[in-house]
Amino acid sequence: MRPYHQIPIFECGEPLIKIPLELFAVESPHPYEKLGATYGDRSPYYLRQSVIEKLIQAQNYLQLLHPNWRIQIFDAYRPIAVQQFMVDYSFAQAVRDRGLTDVELSPNQRQEIWEAVYAIWALPSLDEKTPPPHSTGAAVDVTLVDDAGQIVNMGSPIDEMSERSHPDYYANSDRPEAQNYHAHRQLLQNVMLKAGFQRNPREWWHFSIGDQMWAWLNNQSNPANPVTARYGRLT
Numbered sequence: 752m753r754p755y756h757q758i759p760i761f762e763c764g765e766p767l768i769k770i771p772l773e774l775f776a777v778e779s780p781h782p783y784e785k786l787g788a789t790y791g792d793r794s795p796y797y798l799r800q801s802v803i804e805k806l807i808q809a810q811n812y813l814q815l816l817h818p819n820w821r822i823q824i825f826d827a828y829r830p831i832a833v834q835q836f837m838v839d840y841s842f843a844q845a846v847r848d849r850g851l852t853d854v855e856l857s858p859n860q861r862q863e864i865w866e867a868v869y870a871i872w873a874l875p876s877l878d879e880k881t882p883p884p885h886s887t888g889a890a891v892d893v894t895l896v897d898d899a900g901q902i903v904n905m906g907s908p909i910d911e912m913s914e915r916s917h918p919d920y921y922a923n924s925d926r927p928e929a930q931n932y933h934a935h936r937q938l939l940q941n942v943m944l945k946a947g948f949q950r951n952p953r954e955w956w957h958f959s960i961g962d963q964m965w966a967w968l969n970n971q972s973n974p975a976n977p978v979t980a981r982y983g984r985l986t
């Protein structure tokens with residue numbers, strides 16, 4: 752259980768619809784499909800209707816500051832089967848990165864790797880009270896692309912299992928390069944927050960609106976006016 756799982760969900764029934772990809776930049780091929788994740792008759796490029804409207808709003812705010820920059824969509828809707836696939840893939844990759852194989856892992860090593868995996872991935876829970884954020888169609892992983900079509904350097908790749916994924920990792924650095932990374936992360940956060948999203952406190956790229964994490968973060972900063980979640984798991 753994460754603290755945001757205490758938030759009650761009152762599903763509003765808003766449809767999951769195709770993102771108008773022509774408006775945005777898009778990571779292509781899709782990063783998880785490339786690894787073998789299958790979506791059946793679904794696609795990762797779907798979100799709830801008003802989440803898409805808010806994403807367009809965020810990009811409009813971005814373009815007031817930087818005309819011709821775009822939000823790049825890395826991932827959006829994620830069925831629970833894909834959440835499970837990515838959790839398993841990330842565990843296996845972390846084992847390989849340590850130069851080990853699954854059978855060689857000591858109980859301590861196994862636990863340490865699972866902790867690293869679940870530091871950034873949500874549990875692929877089938878319980879309707881604790882859905883993984885992307886399985887609600889309300890969460891999106893994004894970065895920025897500049898007017899030359901280049902991905903803006905945020906100082907670490909999306910999905911890296913390290914401290915560098917923390918949004919404020921570069922906040923107190925004296926290095927001009929690191930200050931740039933922090934400024935880019937702040938720019939992304941500012942335009943997304945202005946449109947109503949909240950950012951995952953552990954990941955510079957993950958934003959959501961209307962799900963449990965969003966409600967929990969809202970309630971942390973504004974306890975006098977608590978909100979609940981309006982998007983639950985989609986089947």
Ligand SMILES: C[C@@H](N)C(=O)N[C@H](C)C(=O)O
Pocket residue numbers: 871872873874883884885892910951954957
């Ligand atoms: C790991 C990243 N892509 C992500 O989406 N993390 C959140 C917490 C999730 O799994 O929902």
Ligand SMILES: [Zn+2]
Pocket residue numbers: 885890891892956957958
């Ligand atoms: Zn995410």
